[in-house]
Amino acid sequence: MTVALASWGSFHVGGRPFEISGKPVREVTLSPGGMPVRIDPNGTYLAGAMYAQYMIPAERRGRFPLLFWHGGGLTGACFETTPGGREGWQNFFLRRGWATYVSDAVERGRSGFSIFPDIFPGEPPFTPLENPWQRFRVGDGHYDNAAPLPGNLLPADHWLDFVRQVVPHFTATDDFILDAYLALLDRVGPSILLVHSQAGFFGWRAAEERPALVKALILLEPAATGEPAKINVLTSIPQLVLYGDYIEQDPRWPAIRARGVAFAEEIRAAGGFIDIIDLPERGMRGNSHMIMMDRNSDEVAALIHSWLVARYLWA
Amino acid sequence: MTVALASWGSFHVGGRPFEISGKPVREVTLSPGGMPVRIDPNGTYLAGAMYAQYMIPAERRGRFPLLFWHGGGLTGACFETTPGGREGWQNFFLRRGWATYVSDAVERGRSGFSIFPDIFPGEPPFTPLENPWQRFRVGDGHYDNAAPLPGNLLPADHWLDFVRQVVPHFTATDDFILDAYLALLDRVGPSILLVHSQAGFFGWRAAEERPALVKALILLEPAATGEPAKINVLTSIPQLVLYGDYIEQDPRWPAIRARGVAFAEEIRAAGGFIDIIDLPERGMRGNSHMIMMDRNSDEVAALIHSWLVARYLWA
Numbered sequence: 017m018t019v020a021l022a023s024w025g026s027f028h029v030g031g032r033p034f035e036i037s038g039k040p041v042r043e044v045t046l047s048p049g050g051m052p053v054r055i056d057p058n059g060t061y062l063a064g065a066m067y068a069q070y071m072i073p074a075e076r077r078g079r080f081p082l083l084f085w086h087g088g089g090l091t092g093a094c095f096e097t098t099p100g101g102r103e104g105w106q107n108f109f110l111r112r113g114w115a116t117y118v119s120d121a122v123e124r125g126r127s128g129f130s131i132f133p134d135i136f137p138g139e140p141p142f143t144p145l146e147n148p149w150q151r152f153r154v155g156d157g158h159y160d161n162a163a164p165l166p167g168n169l170l171p172a173d174h175w176l177d178f179v180r181q182v183v184p185h186f187t188a189t190d191d192f193i194l195d196a197y198l199a200l201l202d203r204v205g206p207s208i209l210l211v212h213s214q215a216g217f218f219g220w221r222a223a224e225e226r227p228a229l230v231k232a233l234i235l236l237e238p239a240a241t242g243e244p245a246k247i248n249v250l251t252s253i254p255q256l257v258l259y260g261d262y263i264e265q266d267p268r269w270p271a272i273r274a275r276g277v278a279f280a281e282e283i284r285a286a287g288g289f290i291d292i293i294d295l296p297e298r299g300m301r302g303n304s305h306m307i308m309m310d311r312n313s314d315e316v317a318a319l320i321h322s323w324l325v326a327r328y329l330w331a
Numbered sequence: 332m333t334v335a336l337a338s339w340g341s342f343h344v345g346g347r348p349f350e351i352s353g354k355p356v357r358e359v360t361l362s363p364g365g366m367p368v369r370i371d372p373n374g375t376y377l378a379g380a381m382y383a384q385y386m387i388p389a390e391r392r393g394r395f396p397l398l399f400w401h402g403g404g405l406t407g408a409c410f411e412t413t414p415g416g417r418e419g420w421q422n423f424f425l426r427r428g429w430a431t432y433v434s435d436a437v438e439r440g441r442s443g444f445s446i447f448p449d450i451f452p453g454e455p456p457f458t459p460l461e462n463p464w465q466r467f468r469v470g471d472g473h474y475d476n477a478a479p480l481p482g483n484l485l486p487a488d489h490w491l492d493f494v495r496q497v498v499p500h501f502t503a504t505d506d507f508i509l510d511a512y513l514a515l516l517d518r519v520g521p522s523i524l525l526v527h528s529q530a531g532f533f534g535w536r537a538a539e540e541r542p543a544l545v546k547a548l549i550l551l552e553p554a555a556t557g558e559p560a561k562i563n564v565l566t567s568i569p570q571l572v573l574y575g576d577y578i579e580q581d582p583r584w585p586a587i588r589a590r591g592v593a594f595a596e597e598i599r600a601a602g603g604f605i606d607i608i609d610l611p612e613r614g615m616r617g618n619s620h621m622i623m624m625d626r627n628s629d630e631v632a633a634l635i636h637s638w639l640v641a642r643y644l645w646a
Contacts, residue, residue, distance in 0.1 A: 018335040018389040025418060026411040028495035036459065044456050046403045046502060046529065050554045051583045053466065059459030065495035067408060074333040088361045091441045093382060096341040103340060125441045126406045128498035131457040141359050142446040144351065144374025151368065180343035180380035183443035187361060214361065239365045268366045 019111055020074035028127070030199035031065030032192075034135045063135045064189075066196035067092075067126035068119035071106070077113030079329045080208050080231045084118045085197065087213025087239070089143070089182050091125030092118035094212075098309045099174035105210075105308045108317040113330070117204060121215070122192040124183050132186070140184035148182060149175070152305035153262045153269065165262050169302040169310035178309065190217070197222045201229045208329065210320070212236040213305065216276065224249050232329055234258070234320055236307055239272060241279035251288035254327050255280070256320065259294045260303030260310075269305075291323070334426055335389035343442070345514035346380030347507075349450045378450045379504075381511035382407075382441035383434035386421070392428025394644045395523050395546045399433045400512065402528025402554070404463070404497050406440030407433035409527075413624045414489035420525075420623045423632040428645070432519060436530070437507040439498050447501070455499035463497060464490070467620035468577045468584065480577050484617040484625035493624065505532070512537045516544045523644065525635070527551040528620065531591065539564050547644055549573070549635055551622055554587060556594035566603035569642050570595070571635065574609045575618030575625075584620075606638070 039057045046053055069092070070081070084095045084106065095106045095118050110116050123129040123136055130136050149159035154170045156162050164172040171177075197218050201207060206229050211219030216238020223230040224246040233255045242250065257280055263269040280290045295303050295316065303310050310316070324330050354372045361368055384407070385396070399410045399421060410421045410433050425431050438444040438451055445451050464470050469487060470479045479487040486492075512533050516522060521544050526534030531553020538545040539561040548570045557565065572595055578584040595605045610618050610631065618625050625631070639645050 018337055019339075020333040020335045022333055024334075024386075025416075025422065026408050027416060028408075028492065031491075031495055042456065044502060046456075046500075046554075050529070050532075051587055053583065055456050055458055055462070057457050057459065059461055061457070062460050062491060062494050067406075067496075069411070071339075091382075091443075093341050093343075093441045096384070101340075101342060107340065120441065125443075126408045126435065126496075126498070128406075128440075128496075130499075141357065141361075141370050142372050142376070143370055144372065145377050146374055147370070176346075176377060177343065179377050180346055181382075181441075181443075183441070184445075185361070187359060214365070217365075239361075268368065272366055 017111070022072045022074045022076070024071045026067060026069040028065045028067050029203050030196040031062040032195070034061045034063050036061060036131060036134055057131065061130055061135060063130035064122050064192035064196055065127060066119055066122050066200060068117050068200055070115065070117045071110055072115045073110055073113050075113055076115060077330055078115060078208070078324070079331060080206050081115040081117055081204055082109050083200065083204065083207045083209050084116065085209060085211040085215035085218060086121065087215055089148070089185055091120045091181065091183055093125070093181050094306070095308055098313055099171040099177035105313065105317050108314060109321070112321060117200070119200060122196045123186045123189050127196070129186065136186045137188040138186060140186050142184055143182070145176070145179040153260070153266055154304045167302040168304055169312055170304040170306055171311060178306065194218055194221050198225055201226045205229065206231050208232040208234070208324065210234045210236070211238070212308070213239045216240055217242070220250070223253055227252060232324060232327060235276070237305055238276045241275060244279070244282065247282050247286050250283050251286050253288070255283065255288070255290040256323050257290065257292045258307065258316070260305065260307050261296050261301050262304070332426070337387045337389045337391070339386045341382060341384040343380045343382050344518050345511040346377040349376045349378050351376060351446060351449055372446065376445055376450060378445035379437050379507035379511055380442060381434055381437050381515060383432050383515055385430065385432045386425055387430045388425055388428050390428055391430060392645055393424070393430060393523070394646060395521050396430040396432055396519055397424050398515065398519065398522045398524050399431065400524060400526040400530035400533060401436065402530055404458070404500055406435045406496065406498055408440070408496050409621070410623055413628055414486040414492035420628065420632050423629060424636070427636060432515070434515060436500070437511045438501045438504050442511070444501065451501045452503040453501060455501050457499055458497070460491070460494040468575070468581055469619045482617040483619055484627055485619040485621055486626060493621065509533055509536050513540055516541050520544065521546050523547040523549070523639065525549045525551070526553070527623070528554045531555055532557070535565070535594070538568055542567060547639060547642060550591070552620055553591045556590060559594070559597065562597050562601050565598050566601050568603070570598065570603070570605040571638050572605065572607045573622065573631070575620065575622050576611050576616050577619070608634070
């Protein structure tokens with residue numbers, strides 16, 4: 017079925033100037049067979065800008081734009097497709113009349129990274145392709161010689177489709193990333209955030225800093241929480257927290273989930289409205305950490321969409 | 332004006348396995364405030380995959396998809412918007428019924444980079460924000476204290492919009508990049524290539540390797556040429572080479588242009604059809620190296636579109 021777009025495009029937001037000095041000048045050939053060029057790495061850098069792409073449907077039904085914030089080691093691409101090529105969540109929500117904004121966190125994807133360790137501290141860790149197989153609750157052993165967890169819904173036969181999406185990410189760039197998300201909110205205006213994993217932190221923190229601009233917050237397996245001292249600000253924002261399957265048997269996820277749930281309970285105790293859904297308790301079994309890529313991704317998206325409809329955010 | 336999409340989405344193609352061994356295991360906290368995770372960097376990597384995003388219009392008029400291959404230090408985003416926010420070339424051609432594919436070259440943007448120097452040789456050079464000001468023929472001196480070249484059409488008042496798009500790129504990854512572009516062609520099938528700067532090399536080389544899949548080749552200021560020994564293969568492909576303004580006064584561009592023109596003349600001498608247009612000779616003055624971002628970008632796009640129409644590639 018076709019979808020008519022009123023507008024579409026991309027932009028970068030944010031970034032801060034940094035001065036670099038004392039580094040040697042180099043002669044570099046930037047293009048294969050190209051002319052050598054003298055590169056002086058000293059000067060001013062604009063670091064910490066962030067890329068976002070928007071698609072605005074002609075028949076708009078969502079009351080606010082829906083902003084997709086990906087997790088660690090990934091880019092916005094994780095919302096655009098699923099392993100094997102079935103449509104991703106960006107398609108699902110755009111087809112239902114939501115204006116969508118898919119961004120790449122600072123230092124990942126089209127946001128670009130900057131000189132390190134001078135501006136971006138440390139260096140990015142690199143993970144071999146079997147690493148997320150276990151960490152994202154798809155399977156136990158090496159992806160090559162172990163079967164997926166029983167009933168797991170990540171398309172394991174298309175594992176390499178997923179691995180091709182994985183990018184390195186720096187680990188001490190939180191301030192850059194949060195600043196860029198705030199710049200995005202300031203530019204787009206009142207929005208609904210759909211955040212995953214590492215971006216759980218940024219979703220809660222951004223809502224604490226810009227409560228008037230966050231009209232709802234959907235957190236998929238948030239890996240970290242907001243600032244407890246600012247929890248009262250969050251009570252005016254409808255929130256939904258979702259968790260997938262296989263959490264109890266994982267070495268890390270019971271603690272991660274417990275911390276997220278405890279933070280949610282604090283928001284509730286302070287008078288906030290926050291729903292916590294463990295998908296297996298709704299009869300949805302087999303979800304990995306990459307819920308938006310699992311075979312039932314449309315079903316989970318429909319649950320999120322219904323939750324937004326029930327909050328009068330879709331007309 | 333709205334545009335109806337028949338389909339849209341993204342995928343990654345290509346990549347090769349590499350084994351890494353002998354590196355120390357590290358404890359890393361991947362998310363702010365997250366649970367530490369043990370990262371063993373040893374194992375198999377899939378390096379050299381490439382991201383591409385497609386939009387297929389419901390009313391398709393281009394006979395083949397149009398593939399946009401960006402230049403060095405940039406990502407596919409350079410075709411999506413212009414400094415200041417006016418629509419980019421992807422919009423222009425999609426609005427005229429072309430199926431568009433915008434990709435990020437290997438190790439840039441959503442394609443991701445891999446462990447270096449083990450897999451990707453060397454390290455990426457970083458350039459301060461004034462660097463492309465001169466190198467891309469926008470102005471003479473430092474962007475902050477020198478006026479743009481007289482009549483220059485890159486929106487200098489939105490220079491930082493452009494700088495935010497610049498990403499580091501590795502300089503010895505040609506084989507990876509060419510392989511990924513070939514994988515893209517093999518997946519998409521017969522296509523028209525629109526390539527810029529560094530991708531001039533990849534456009535000509537890809538056409539030499541997959542002549543049946545390249546139905547036309549548009550080269551914007553190609554920074555390097557194809558393989559002279561394979562030039563006969565290129566004679567069956569209609570080609571258009573475009574150059575902007577300020578070339579004579581630049582320290583590098585007269586030689587780069589001369590080399591491109593000489594290669595084009597060889598193709599012509601071998602019996603090929605190749606048009607070379609210096610935009611100033613067509614009355615279009617003021618184009619920087621970033622022609623798709625200059626204020627007259629729609630005018631240049633219209634010239635390219637007309638050239639394709641004249642070759643019966645649009646119905």
